[in-house]
Amino acid sequence: MLLSVIESFKFVFFEDNRYQKLIEGFCNTLKITAGALLIGVIIGIIIAAVRTSYDKNKESMQLRGGIGYHILRAVDAVCRLYLTVIRGTPVVVQLMILYFVVFISIKNGVVVGILAFGINSGAYVAEIFRAGIMSIDHGQFEAGRSLGFNYFRTMQKIIIPQMFKATLPTLCNEFIALLKETSVAGYVGVIDLTKAGNIIAGRTFNYFIPLFTVAAIYLAIVMLLTFLVGKLERRLRKSER
Numbered sequence: 592m593l594l595s596v597i598e599s600f601k602f603v604f605f606e607d608n609r610y611q612k613l614i615e616g617f618c619n620t621l622k623i624t625a626g627a628l629l630i631g632v633i634i635g636i637i638i639a640a641v642r643t644s645y646d647k648n649k650e651s652m653q654l655r656g657g658i659g660y661h662i663l664r665a666v667d668a669v670c671r672l673y674l675t676v677i678r679g680t681p682v683v684v685q686l687m688i689l690y691f692v693v694f695i696s697i698k699n700g701v702v703v704g705i706l707a708f709g710i711n712s713g714a715y716v717a718e719i720f721r722a723g724i725m726s727i728d729h730g731q732f733e734a735g736r737s738l739g740f741n742y743f744r745t746m747q748k749i750i751i752p753q754m755f756k757a758t759l760p761t762l763c764n765e766f767i768a769l770l771k772e773t774s775v776a777g778y779v780g781v782i783d784l785t786k787a788g789n790i791i792a793g794r795t796f797n798y799f800i801p802l803f804t805v806a807a808i809y810l811a812i813v814m815l816l817t818f819l820v821g822k823l824e825r826r827l828r829k830s831e832r
Contacts, residue, residue, distance in 0.1 A: 616787025630709025635716030
């Protein structure tokens, strides 16, 4: 029985060097996940800053009037529309729209995948960051003003660093969710980890070993990231004491 499994494993992965397809898929999955997280964090910071700035200052700005209030209000409306659309539609549909409609001239599926998953992740990261900023005591803003900082300087020097510390564990969990979401990248021809397993299964007519191997790799990565997130949370709790 064991020898039969070993022989099947050798046939599935090592005949015709099919394991290289799995390595390629693994590398593409990591590239898409890391690139999308970076884009998501950048988008998230910008949108969270805009939305919290509008929520915290709209009454005072409305009383003062001026073009600044109307510009911020319009930008906040755009941000809300972005959040509604992105969170209200499936990520695979967004991926296909970007690949087959918006970026039809770009033939690199990995690049389009990074953009699509980054834009999608940005909507969720923005809400994580917004919740983190809103949870910070208003006295922190007043402390920044007393030091002579304007609103944006206060956000940069005082609020955003605290926000990162408060939301880092949740952000890491978003990274884990993003890793698993990239399994649909094969819809646009990207050889990701899941697609590689499907290709090997189709060539060998053996679906058990390739797909269970892919599942085991995902599980191992998620378990490692979960362990690191738990360790990070314990360290943050110790630093708070």
